[in-house]
Amino acid sequence: MSDVSDWWHTSIIDMAPGQIRMRGRPIEELIGTISLPQMIWLMTRGDLPNDAQAKLLECALVAAVDHGPQAPSIAAARMAVTCGLGLNGALASAVNMLDDVHGGAGEQAVELYHQIDGIMAEGSSLPDAAASAVRQWQSEKSKYAPGFGHRFHKPRDPRAPRLLALVEDAAQTGTISGRFGTIAQAVQDFLEQKAGKPVPMNIDGATAVIFAELGFAAPLARGLFCLSRSIGIVAHAWEQMEQGGRNKGPTPPGYRWTYEGKNPIE
Structure with a gap:
């Protein structure tokens, strides 16, 4: 039966009748003794964080839960509900929109920070490493530096x-090294010098600092953001269910789109 039992193999969970172990730990010992952030860490990393690490992770998760109905993912969830979908369908519709442009900046920022860290390991100064990495990113991937600037929050993302500030506190107590916070600040300094105006860090850049400091791989940064934003998605979908409404589109019916094609010849 090894060809069947080995079809899937995992170090995450072991189950038998009357027994569930997560990463080798009985579920009944975890229930009531660890927090949800600690459980997320355990499931994705294989070990348990200390209380200070779990608290910092929790802060990042809390900060990103929602950004209003104008966010495409939230709007999609609310529209899905008015089309008859349940909470699970609304959640799936919304999370599927959290890709590179809307939802991917945190992962990208972690990648950028690690790239800068790698350049520094080869002997470059922090300002030079930040400038080099940002220039390469803007040349090869996008003119937007992930995690910096915001189209809505001016002059800064609150x-x-x-x-x-929480990152700085955690660095002072030795919970984290603080080096990725310093790297992110160097990116901001370079962007502002280049633009000649403020280009402040946004939520994605700040949570990316925390995820990088805590040792999460870049792709997990997006996964963690999806977990966080799912809370807001469920809240909006549920509110829309309570408000009612049928087949609500992105704009009220009285508003028309811009038509740019040819009109039929009369």
């Missing part, structure tokens, strides 16, 4: 300074 979530980022609070998260960065």
